[in-house]
Amino acid sequence: MIRGCTFWILLLVLAVAPTAAVAQVSDTTPPTLSGLEVSPTTIDVTSGSQAVTVTADITDDLSGFRLLFVTFFSPSENQQRSRYIYASDHPSENPNNGSFSGVIDFSVNSEGGNWKISSVYLLDNANNSINWDTGRLEAAGFSTSLEVISNPDITPPMLTSMSITPSVIDVSTGDRDVTFRFSVTDDLSGLNTAPPPPTSRWQSLLSVYSPSFGQARYVNYSSLVPISGTRWNGVYETTIQIPQYSEEGEWEVRLTLYDSAGNRAIWSPSWGNWPTGFPSTFTVSSSPSDTKPPELKDMSFFPKVIDTSTGPQNVTVTLELEDHLSGLLDEFYVPPYYFSWGGVYFVSPSGGQVVLASLIQSDNQIIAGDRFSGTWQTQALFPQFSEAGTWKVADAYGSGAVGFMDRVRNRSALSRETLESMGFPTELVVVRPSLVGDGTVDGGGGTVQDETFGDRAQITLPPGAVQGPTDVSIDVFADSLDVPLPIGFEAAETYFVNVHLTPEPDYPLDSPGMTIVLPLRTWRIPTTSLHLYRIDPGTGDLVPAISTDDLPVIGTVDPSGMSATFEGVARLSVVVGLIPTTIPVGLDIKARSYPNIVNTKAKGLMPVAILGSNTFDVRTINITKLFFGPALTRPAHDLTSPHTYKDHLQDVNGDGFIDLVVHFDQTSTGLKTADTQACLSGETLDAIPIKGCDSITVIK
Numbered sequence: 001m002i003r004g005c006t007f008w009i010l011l012l013v014l015a016v017a018p019t020a021a022v023a024q025v026s027d028t029t030p031p032t033l034s035g036l037e038v039s040p041t042t043i044d045v046t047s048g049s050q051a052v053t054v055t056a057d058i059t060d061d062l063s064g065f066r067l068l069f070v071t072f073f074s075p076s077e078n079q080q081r082s083r084y085i086y087a088s089d090h091p092s093e094n095p096n097n098g099s100f101s102g103v104i105d106f107s108v109n110s111e112g113g114n115w116k117i118s119s120v121y122l123l124d125n126a127n128n129s130i131n132w133d134t135g136r137l138e139a140a141g142f143s144t145s146l147e148v149i150s151n152p153d154i155t156p157p158m159l160t161s162m163s164i165t166p167s168v169i170d171v172s173t174g175d176r177d178v179t180f181r182f183s184v185t186d187d188l189s190g191l192n193t194a195p196p197p198p199t200s201r202w203q204s205l206l207s208v209y210s211p212s213f214g215q216a217r218y219v220n221y222s223s224l225v226p227i228s229g230t231r232w233n234g235v236y237e238t239t240i241q242i243p244q245y246s247e248e249g250e251w252e253v254r255l256t257l258y259d260s261a262g263n264r265a266i267w268s269p270s271w272g273n274w275p276t277g278f279p280s281t282f283t284v285s286s287s288p289s290d291t292k293p294p295e296l297k298d299m300s301f302f303p304k305v306i307d308t309s310t311g312p313q314n315v316t317v318t319l320e321l322e323d324h325l326s327g328l329l330d331e332f333y334v335p336p337y338y339f340s341w342g343g344v345y346f347v348s349p350s351g352g353q354v355v356l357a358s359l360i361q362s363d364n365q366i367i368a369g370d371r372f373s374g375t376w377q378t379q380a381l382f383p384q385f386s387e388a389g390t391w392k393v394a395d396a397y398g399s400g401a402v403g404f405m406d407r408v409r410n411r412s413a414l415s416r417e418t419l420e421s422m423g424f425p426t427e428l429v430v431v432r433p434s435l436v437g438d439g440t441v442d443g444g445g446g447t448v449q450d451e452t453f454g455d456r457a458q459i460t461l462p463p464g465a466v467q468g469p470t471d472v473s474i475d476v477f478a479d480s481l482d483v484p485l486p487i488g489f490e491a492a493e494t495y496f497v498n499v500h501l502t503p504e505p506d507y508p509l510d511s512p513g514m515t516i517v518l519p520l521r522t523w524r525i526p527t528t529s530l531h532l533y534r535i536d537p538g539t540g541d542l543v544p545a546i547s548t549d550d551l552p553v554i555g556t557v558d559p560s561g562m563s564a565t566f567e568g569v570a571r572l573s574v575v576v577g578l579i580p581t582t583i584p585v586g587l588d589i590k591a592r593s594y595p596n597i598v599n600t601k602a603k604g605l606m607p608v609a610i611l612g613s614n615t616f617d618v619r620t621i622n623i624t625k626l627f628f629g630p631a632l633t634r635p636a637h638d639l640t641s642p643h644t645y646k647d648h649l650q651d652v653n654g655d656g657f658i659d660l661v662v663h664f665d666q667t668s669t670g671l672k673t674a675d676t677q678a679c680l681s682g683e684t685l686d687a688i689p690i691k692g693c694d695s696i697t698v699i700k
Contacts, residue, residue: 026430045148066125072115075112109261119134126387151188159184162182167279169242172245189263211247215410218240246408297320301318303538323372328372328374328406356396392426427482474497485542518575530557542578583689628662
């Protein structure tokens with residue numbers, strides 16, 4: 001009794017706790033800040049600007065440090081100074097463990113007192129990021145202070161006049177320009193007429209918004225034109241183009257100005273701080289006007305399975321887009337740090353990494369049609385060491401899973417749920433095998449086992465399969481890949497396994513092909529049949545692994561119950577063993593005729609064709625287990641004779657696959673006049689149920 005219990009406990013342990021191996025090597029950890037220094041720690045900008053050097057010691061576990069963004073805030077937090085520091089600017093430093101520095105200029109009249117590093121943002125080459133705020137930096141023992149001595153300017157510029165010309169425009173027949181002229185005074189440091197340091201998502205000098213706020217236009221500081229005066233008291237001008245068919249009504253103006261000390265002033269009627277007496281709107285008329293966003297008609301991407309083992313990989317995204325009036329935007333405005341409404345966002349399994357297939361400046365990406373009704377194509381670049389697993393087309397940065405806009409800036413942002421309801425793909429699998437060699441074979445063939453799983457995960461190559469020394473890497477993925485299972489299968493019985501040969505042989509291999517052993521996730525009864533499937537890199541779907549005889553590969557569970565062997569494999573990729581619940585088969589009653597009329601009173605035999613396909617070989621059917629109709633009628637002919645069986649094999653539908661034609665007595669099927677379909681059931685030679693149905697019309 002005790003021995004029996006011990007056996008079943010041991011069996012349960014083997015079933016629920018097989019050897020765990022993690023072959024999916026990916027980078028999901030952001031860079032680490034191991035040192036931070038500000039030099040000098042005190043500056044005097046009374047008589048001139050001063051440079052401050054920020055040096056960061058950074059380590060990264062795998063993909064390597066990419067960039068750092070450091071920001072200082074003044075004591076009042078009304079001024080800031082910031083700087084990007086790129087690993088590419090330090091070619092002598094190790095991106096996995098190096099020291100990186102950058103210089104930040106503090107101008108004359110900067111606010112005096114104790115400035116603080118408000119944030120240090122780190123990003124690695126796999127798009128993992130982390131932000132260290134002041135509290136976190138100080139808790140780690142890093143100094144965040146910079147003492148500034150100055151004759152401070154803490155007052156932002158003042159708007160003293162504004163004109164808008166013309167105040168009324170008609171964009172029915174074309175684009176129209178609106179010119180804004182304004183006077184500005186500043187008490188000490190003077191207006192900053194160059195683009196300011198990055199301080200917010202929208203680095204716009206002037207922006208205008210439609211009545212619904214659904215459309216907007218922006219100009220940056222490079223468009224600022226000095227007309228007269230000085231930076232302390234001057235007149236400036238800028239122009240915005242309002243596209244044809246823009247929304248009708250009063251458009252609102254928002255103006256942002258900086259002085260040279262970094263003080264900022266933003267005037268907006270919506271915020272209630274627009275100077276009294278100055279014009280803040282202009283009127284747009286258009287007949288017709290465009291207030292409808294573009295429509296997504298089709299979306300696809302290729303491939304749906306990528307391997308980032310040896311380097312970055314591109315995924316080609318194709319969108320079919322339509323816009324009813326103004327046409328798709330052909331040059332997307334994207335301010336710093338803001339992914340605008342133009343692309344497809346891929347989000348990693350953890351949500352920590354995002355890859356964008358951008359439509360920015362996409363004139364050259366229209367591969368068919370035009371911006372009113374066209375097909376657009378762009379690329380999503382997945383870095384080496386991208387997080388392994390199933391990525392989703394999903395919302396990122398508040399722009400929806402897929403975002404785009406038309407020329408008048410009507411925006412369309414579609415969620416992943418919406419895309420799925422439209423039947424569009426939303427999943428992409430990133431595999432990141434280690435490609436650590438497990439062994440070598442040569443032209444004489446041989447067997448290589450996985451270092452972790454041993455003989456539960458191995459490959460055998462026959463003599464002549466490879467021409468010379470070939471490295472074999474066997475990677476067993478600890479987690480199941482989130483890919484759709486074929487119809488008739490409910491779960492992956494084996495681990496997903498990637499077998500890589502370097503150099504790759506010429507596929508498909510000739511007979512006898514390869515023998516592959518895959519580890520099972522749980523114990524199974526020995527001799528149980530498993531079907532071998534592989535991931536098609538193009539579609540991302542699981543497709544049957546084909547043998548050297550062009551038949552689906554079917555293996556059996558080994559005596560241990562913890563692995564399965566598959567012979568005659570002709571091609572490799574990521575593979576998995578599946579046990580079907582029921583195999584759906586194609587059925588053609590009275591082949592090549594329609595409608596399929598069944599006369600239940602007429603004597604005679606009715607032909608029923610069981611259709612073969614690239615996923616099902618009719619020669620695997622157990623012909624003694626076939627039943628048809630409600631009465632479960634058996635075949636009228638004895639097909640156990642090899643000769644008789646061969647006579648019933650033919651390609652009845654001309655698709656290149658062999659079909660099995662079986663005859664039944666139509667008077668004994670049990671079909672009634674109310675029946676609109678008839679079904680056939682049965683089993684394969686390895687006892688897997690099969691079922692197929694076809695439409696009928698029953699007469700008496």
